Amino acid sequence: MHRSIEPTIGKADQQQQRTIGFFGLGSMGLPMAFHLASSGCVVRGFDINEIARSRFTEAGGESCVTAVEAASGATVIVLMVVNIKQAYEVLFDAAALSSSVEDCIVILMSTCPPGDVEALAKSVHATGRRFLDAPVSGGVAGALKASLSIMVAGEKQAFDQCHEFFNVLGSKVYYLGEQPGNASVAKAVNQLLCGVHLAAAAEALSLAERAGLDTETVLEIVSGSAAASWMLTDRGKRMLDTDPEVTSAVDIFVKDLGIVLSAGSSAKAALPLASIAHQFFLATSGQGAGAADDSQVIRAYRRMSSGNREE
Amino acid sequence: MHRSIEPTIGKADQQQQRTIGFFGLGSMGLPMAFHLASSGCVVRGFDINEIARSRFTEAGGESCVTAVEAASGATVIVLMVVNIKQAYEVLFDAAALSSSVEDCIVILMSTCPPGDVEALAKSVHATGRRFLDAPVSGGVAGALKASLSIMVAGEKQAFDQCHEFFNVLGSKVYYLGEQPGNASVAKAVNQLLCGVHLAAAAEALSLAERAGLDTETVLEIVSGSAAASWMLTDRGKRMLDTDPEVTSAVDIFVKDLGIVLSAGSSAKAALPLASIAHQFFLATSGQGAGAADDSQVIRAYRRMSSGNREE
Numbered sequence: 001m002h003r004s005i006e007p008t009i010g011k012a013d014q015q016q017q018r019t020i021g022f023f024g025l026g027s028m029g030l031p032m033a034f035h036l037a038s039s040g041c042v043v044r045g046f047d048i049n050e051i052a053r054s055r056f057t058e059a060g061g062e063s064c065v066t067a068v069e070a071a072s073g074a075t076v077i078v079l080m081v082v083n084i085k086q087a088y089e090v091l092f093d094a095a096a097l098s099s100s101v102e103d104c105i106v107i108l109m110s111t112c113p114p115g116d117v118e119a120l121a122k123s124v125h126a127t128g129r130r131f132l133d134a135p136v137s138g139g140v141a142g143a144l145k146a147s148l149s150i151m152v153a154g155e156k157q158a159f160d161q162c163h164e165f166f167n168v169l170g171s172k173v174y175y176l177g178e179q180p181g182n183a184s185v186a187k188a189v190n191q192l193l194c195g196v197h198l199a200a201a202a203e204a205l206s207l208a209e210r211a212g213l214d215t216e217t218v219l220e221i222v223s224g225s226a227a228a229s230w231m232l233t234d235r236g237k238r239m240l241d242t243d244p245e246v247t248s249a250v251d252i253f254v255k256d257l258g259i260v261l262s263a264g265s266s267a268k269a270a271l272p273l274a275s276i277a278h279q280f281f282l283a284t285s286g287q288g289a290g291a292a293d294d295s296q297v298i299r300a301y302r303r304m305s306s307g308n309r310e311e
Numbered sequence: 312m313h314r315s316i317e318p319t320i321g322k323a324d325q326q327q328q329r330t331i332g333f334f335g336l337g338s339m340g341l342p343m344a345f346h347l348a349s350s351g352c353v354v355r356g357f358d359i360n361e362i363a364r365s366r367f368t369e370a371g372g373e374s375c376v377t378a379v380e381a382a383s384g385a386t387v388i389v390l391m392v393v394n395i396k397q398a399y400e401v402l403f404d405a406a407a408l409s410s411s412v413e414d415c416i417v418i419l420m421s422t423c424p425p426g427d428v429e430a431l432a433k434s435v436h437a438t439g440r441r442f443l444d445a446p447v448s449g450g451v452a453g454a455l456k457a458s459l460s461i462m463v464a465g466e467k468q469a470f471d472q473c474h475e476f477f478n479v480l481g482s483k484v485y486y487l488g489e490q491p492g493n494a495s496v497a498k499a500v501n502q503l504l505c506g507v508h509l510a511a512a513a514e515a516l517s518l519a520e521r522a523g524l525d526t527e528t529v530l531e532i533v534s535g536s537a538a539a540s541w542m543l544t545d546r547g548k549r550m551l552d553t554d555p556e557v558t559s560a561v562d563i564f565v566k567d568l569g570i571v572l573s574a575g576s577s578a579k580a581a582l583p584l585a586s587i588a589h590q591f592f593l594a595t596s597g598q599g600a601g602a603a604d605d606s607q608v609i610r611a612y613r614r615m616s617s618g619n620r621e622e
Contacts, residue, residue, distance in 0.1 A: 193538035196511040210580040227504035229540035267522040
């Protein structure tokens with residue numbers, strides 16, 4: 001199969017050539033689908049949740065009630081679903097893939113275990129379609145502002161054809177080679193650092209608490225020194241609040257650090273710090289605080305050394 | 312004993328009133344002693360190493376060949392020695408303390424275990440002298456530029472009398488209360504984060520290596536996202552070099568994370584991430600790389616999962 005590389009002729013012209021089936025209209029998927037529609041693509045959105053579909057319709061998008069309808073004639077299928085299982089369900093069980101055009105490009109943008117992504121790519125390739133492994137970082141804020149960082153791995157020609165597509169959604173696009181799964185490893189590396197930095201902040205501040213220091217002063221000290229991290233700056237203050245606003249939940253890191261450990265397992269790379277950090281998010285979730293702000297991982301540290309047996 | 316608080320009447324005037332015995336003229340102590348001398352204090356420097364003493368003399372400082380000579384008539388004794396053992400040796404075995412004036416303020420600026428600092432403070436107090444626990448962060452660069460962050464704990468009146476002294480050496484001064492040891496806990500909290508962030512960077516980049524990714528690209532991704540840390544930015548590039556310039560040695564973190572764990576032990580606070588990070592610095596030192604740049608902690612990760620039994 002030969003496809004010439006589309007010439008770069010301005011965003012609107014390029015995007016008009018695409019018909020996109022967009023799956024997963026959650027807090028990140030919704031603004032992403034909206035940005036693509038605004039750029040001139042035909043975007044048909046689908047979500048198993050009716051409320052999510054209504055939101056997309058209200059924003060001026062075209063929602064579909066079946067996966068087949070959303071994927072019908074699609075040249076690109078975007079998956080911003082919860083996990084790899086949902087990706088299989090959409091593509092195969094709900095027949096989205098067989099409804100798309102023969103050389104459709106499937107772009108998986110969810111955070112998934114690299115080994116699973118590699119397997120999914122094989123299944124997609126077996127149908128003659130193409131596949132890009134393209135997880136993002138930047139969260140809901142990045143999705144809303146179209147300033148995501150996008151990591152991409154897969155067939156170079158397919159990547160080249162999607163340059164404008166990625167530029168609509170993100171401000172930085174990194175290509176990590178032909179092997180699907182490589183971009184998911186890069187995302188795992190990213191989440192390893194985020195998760196360990198967050199748990200390290202909890203470990204550090206809980207030491208300060210336990211030693212009876214003024215934690216506000218300690219936070220100020222470490223935020224302005226070689227001890228600083230993006231996570232410490234962003235979450236440090238909320239970590240010292242009892243019940244802060246939720247910007248990202250504890251259970252997201254239970255999931256993401258699970259994916260990090262799976263990535264390590266596939267690469268046969270031992271990841272002791274990530275493994276310990278994972279246990280603390282898990283313990284916090286076990287306290288019933290899985291939906292709390294992820295800064296509350298400090299609760300597992302506090303409880304661990306608590307003298308109160310009744311707690 | 313009553314001492315009125317000295318009025319703030321300009322740096323030079325204040326500092327002229329002080330006679331400082333400065334102990335430990337190493338890579339940090341030397342520039343610190345020099346800044347104090349330049350500010351108008353009488354500074355008598357001592358180091359067990361003759362070369363260090365010569366350097367101070369060459370820079371225009373007054374070096375002494377005995378601790379007694381350096382401390383004679385001192386209103387302030389500064390300790391920038393290697394460890395708590397040297398602090399005891401200088402003050403008691405070498406009789407620096409008994410040579411100082413009766414209400415001399417001893418300022419311990421080395422990084423030491425908080426429990427040991429508390430004990431030393433008691434011994435100093437027993438002689439009628441005063442004590443400030445005052446570790447610094449900012450490294451050699453901060454010492455040279457007089458831009459250290461200084462954490463101080465101890466008697467408030469003594470702290471107030473040393474405002475100008477600390478301002479000569481640092482750009483930020485934090486007071487952590489009357490209890491000697493508290494400032495050393497704050498320094499331990501700082502080093503916990505530095506050490507864990509450095510080991511986390513090694514864990515993350517070694518995963519990327521093992522999975523066969525382009526590590527330069529991965530480093531660029533994580534340096535510009537929520538995964539960023541001061542350590543990653545500063546050490547990341549050197550971590551990917553085989554034999555980089557040494558800015559701070561592996562063995563410094565073997566020592567500092569040891570102090571962190573001691574701080575946790577005193578506070579009965581479990582520190583699993585710091586403990587794991589410590590083991591990786593120790594393993595790197597065990598490979599004979601204790602004097603290598605601390606970014607080389609990645610070698611322990613590489614070796615750990617290496618398939619080469621001959622190595």
